[in-house]
Amino acid sequence: MLDAPNNIPDVVIKRLPIYSRALVQILATRQRTVSSNELAMATGSTAAQIRRDLSYFGGFGKQGKGYDVERLLAAIREILNLNEQWPVVLIGAGSLGQAVARYGGFAEQGFVVRRVFDHNVDRIGMRINDLVVQDVREMAELVRQEGILVAILAVPAGAAQKVADDLAKAGVKAILNYAPSTIQVPDDVRVHDIDPVAALQSLTYYLTPSEAQARGVSHRVS
Amino acid sequence: MLDAPNNIPDVVIKRLPIYSRALVQILATRQRTVSSNELAMATGSTAAQIRRDLSYFGGFGKQGKGYDVERLLAAIREILNLNEQWPVVLIGAGSLGQAVARYGGFAEQGFVVRRVFDHNVDRIGMRINDLVVQDVREMAELVRQEGILVAILAVPAGAAQKVADDLAKAGVKAILNYAPSTIQVPDDVRVHDIDPVAALQSLTYYLTPSEAQARGVSHRVS
DNA sequence: ACGTGTGAAGTCTTTCACAGCG
DNA sequence: CGCTGTGAAAGACTTCACACGT
Numbered sequence: 001m002l003d004a005p006n007n008i009p010d011v012v013i014k015r016l017p018i019y020s021r022a023l024v025q026i027l028a029t030r031q032r033t034v035s036s037n038e039l040a041m042a043t044g045s046t047a048a049q050i051r052r053d054l055s056y057f058g059g060f061g062k063q064g065k066g067y068d069v070e071r072l073l074a075a076i077r078e079i080l081n082l083n084e085q086w087p088v089v090l091i092g093a094g095s096l097g098q099a100v101a102r103y104g105g106f107a108e109q110g111f112v113v114r115r116v117f118d119h120n121v122d123r124i125g126m127r128i129n130d131l132v133v134q135d136v137r138e139m140a141e142l143v144r145q146e147g148i149l150v151a152i153l154a155v156p157a158g159a160a161q162k163v164a165d166d167l168a169k170a171g172v173k174a175i176l177n178y179a180p181s182t183i184q185v186p187d188d189v190r191v192h193d194i195d196p197v198a199a200l201q202s203l204t205y206y207l208t209p210s211e212a213q214a215r216g217v218s219h220r221v222s
Numbered sequence: 223m224l225d226a227p228n229n230i231p232d233v234v235i236k237r238l239p240i241y242s243r244a245l246v247q248i249l250a251t252r253q254r255t256v257s258s259n260e261l262a263m264a265t266g267s268t269a270a271q272i273r274r275d276l277s278y279f280g281g282f283g284k285q286g287k288g289y290d291v292e293r294l295l296a297a298i299r300e301i302l303n304l305n306e307q308w309p310v311v312l313i314g315a316g317s318l319g320q321a322v323a324r325y326g327g328f329a330e331q332g333f334v335v336r337r338v339f340d341h342n343v344d345r346i347g348m349r350i351n352d353l354v355v356q357d358v359r360e361m362a363e364l365v366r367q368e369g370i371l372v373a374i375l376a377v378p379a380g381a382a383q384k385v386a387d388d389l390a391k392a393g394v395k396a397i398l399n400y401a402p403s404t405i406q407v408p409d410d411v412r413v414h415d416i417d418p419v420a421a422l423q424s425l426t427y428y429l430t431p432s433e434a435q436a437r438g439v440s441h442r443v444s
Numbered sequence: 445a446c447g448t449g450t451g452a453a454g455t456c457t458t459t460c461a462c463a464g465c466g
Numbered sequence: 467c468g469c470t471g472t473g474a475a476a477g478a479c480t481t482c483a484c485a486c487g488t
Contacts, residue, residue, distance in 0.1 A: 009456070009457070011456090011457070012457095013424050013427045013428075014424045016423075016424065016427070017417075017419075017420035017421075017423035017424050018404065018420060020423070021402060021403065021404075021420065022404065025379075025403070035468085035469065035470090036469075036470075037469085042404065043404050044404045044405075044406065046458080046459075047469090048458075048459055048460075048461095049457090049458065049459080051469090051470060051471065051472085052457090052458075052459090052471085052472080054470095054471090055470085055471055055472070059470075059471065060470095061469075061470050061471080062465085062466065062469085062470075063464075063465045063466055063468075063469055063470045063471085064465075064466050064467075064468045064469050064470080065466075065468080065469070065470085066468090066469065066470080067470090079427065080423050080424065080426055080427045081426045081427065081429060081430075082423060082426065084426070086422075086426060086429075088422075095321065095324065095325065096321070096325070099317065099318070099321040100418075102317060103317065103318070105402070105418075105419050106418070106419060106422070109419050109422075109423065111419070111422050149429055150422065150425070150426070150429075152418075157247075173428070173429055174422070174425035174426065174428070174429060176418060176421055176422055176425070180243060180327070181243065181247075182240065182243075182244065182264065182265050182266045183266075184266065190425050190428055192421040192422075192424070192425055194416055194418060194421065195239075196322075196327075196328075196374075196398060196416060197239075197327050197328060197331050197333070198239035198240060198243065199239075199398055199414040199416065200308070200310075200328070200331075200333050200372065200396070200398055200414075201238075201239035201242070201302050201304060201331065202235050202236045202238065202239050202302065202414070203372070203396035203398070203412050203414055204302055204303045204304065204306070204308060204372070204396065205235045205238070205301065205302050205303065206235075206395070206396070206412055207303060207308075207371055207372075207395055207396060208303075231478070231479070233478090233479070234479095257446090257447060257448090258447075258448075259447080268480080268481075269447090270480070270481055270482075270483095271479090271480065271481080273447090273448060273449060273450085274449085274450080274479090274480075274481090276448095276449090277448085277449055277450070281448075281449070282448095283447075283448050283449080284447085284448075284487085284488070285446075285447055285448045285449085285486070285487045285488055286445075286446045286447055286448080286487075286488050287446080287447075287448090287488075288446090288447065288448080289448090445488100446487105446488090447486105447487100447488095448485105448486090448487085448488100449484105449485095449486090449487105450483100450484095450485095451482105451483095451484095451485100452481105452482085452483090453480105453481085453482070453483100454479105454480080454481070454482085455478100455479085455480070455481085456477105456478080456479075456480085457476105457477080457478070457479090458475105458476080458477070458478085459474105459475085459476070459477085460473105460474085460475070460476085461472100461473095461474090461475100462471105462472095462473095463470105463471095463472095463473100464469105464470090464471095465468105465469095465470080465471100466467100466468095466469095466470100
């Protein structure tokens with residue numbers, strides 16, 4: 001068990017998976033050692049930030065050398081508890097839910113979708129890979145029984161709050177929320193929102209409508 | 223055209239779509255006016271933050287009353303350029319790309335997927351709704367010709383950088399990146415990354431592996 | 445009395461810059 | 467000599483708290 005201080009900023013924790021991703025890639029090139037500068041390049045961050053972030057957890061680097069790729073990756077994986085297998089419940093078996101259930105990327109990283117629930121009678125009983133969609137009314141009991149802590153919410157906006165309440169009551173502590181609405185949860189539950197439309201809507205702020213007119217092969221440098 | 227100062231923090235811009243979402247919901251209840259406090263409740267923010275955020279764009283509120291829901295929504299939509307229709311290119315017609323292409327939520331908000339490209343010969347020519355998957359080699363020219371500024375990247379990690387380079391050269395200024403890798407772009411291009419696995423990986427930091435053992439209906443309040 | 449808009453204060457995060465180790 | 471780890475400074479963002487308009 002790591003004896004890290006319990007005061008690490010959330011922003012830092014959010015960046016660790018990005019570092020992890022980059023380290024896996026670097027490891028694949030057989031490179032043994034990586035400097036904060038190289039990692040910064042690979043992650044779109046800065047060398048100072050990477051050194052500061054890693055220093056929260058202790059000295060992983062060697063002066064003049066950098067960080068041992070394999071060792072750093074192992075450390076980050078331990079910090080993030082990625083050596084566990086995390087069983088996950090998925091709520092919502094609409095097109096998004098189905099895409100999530102079929103996507104191999106979660107299981108590959110230890111997030112195994114164990115159960116899928118839906119409210120809609122037409123979807124209950126449906127098979128997705130080796131899972132059968134169950135009635136959402138059975139959710140609370142099964143989640144509690146199986147000690148599942150992680151949920152992926154893929155229901156329409158209108159249903160999200162009620163499901164989130166039920167999940168929290170059933171003991172879930174981490175929710176990946178695909179519903180385009182804000183959900184209220186107790187303090188000991190963490191939510192990460194994914195809203196691609198909202199993301200695009202904030203990107204268009206930086207686009208001037210007039211830019212849309214700038215057609216053709218014009219090479220004006222703004 | 224709004225004469226807002228050009229110094230508005232990115233975090234603020236990221237929150238505007240959330241306010242917009244909440245306002246649409248409130249508008250549906252026929253409520254005419256909303257206070258910073260109510261909006262805070264609805265968005266999981268705080269009243270002070272909402273007042274501060276909105277104050278960057280001028281005084282939308284009335285003392286003692288709050289904000290006119292309809293007027294505030296219209297203002298935010300104008301700030302974010304949401305009254306435009308934004309044609310979008312989608313790169314990657316794998317399962318994620320297909321899900322994106324079929325998802326109605328983008329078009330509903332003015333982001334119309336105009337073209338889909340893929341590298342894989344097996345996918346080129348495939349129909350998705352009313353679109354036909356085209357060869358990615360035709361992408362640059364078509365994007366430029368049609369003045370498309372917004373792209374959704376749904377290719378494997380290994381292909382993302384090359385595609386991003388081509389998109390930037392073709393004039394794209396906003397990229398929604400679903401590829402689980404960091405992409406490097408020129409300063410005048412904005413990227414928003416969506417990586418659900420990375421999101422889960424940062425959530426599990428807050429979960430103690432021992433918690434997974436806490437099964438049954440135990441009501442310990444930790 | 446209610447609720448906005450905003451200086452000022454407080455907190456959090458990033459960046460600088462360098463001592464010190466390998 | 468190269469590169470980490472980290473005080474200290476700078477900068478960004480949030481929150482407080484209240485004057486003021488309605």
